[in-house]
Amino acid sequence: MADDADRANDNIDLTISHCLSRAPKFDGPSLAECMECGEDIPARRQAVGGRTRCVDCQSVLERRR
Secondary structure: OOOHHHHHHHHHHHHHHHHHHHOOOOOOOOOOEOOOOOOEOOHHHHOOOOOOOOHHHHHHHHHHO
């Protein structure tokens, strides 16, 4: 029979799984140049995966949201 700690652990596992399923995926290839301004995207940023904008353009986009 499950006790309170087991139920809490199950609830935490479910919450984490739900959050991770909604998190952005970085498994696609990154672009070498920013799709907004055409500047080169640094290699360290490209290594993350799925990067399509330089840091400056991404910052502007996030501020607008």
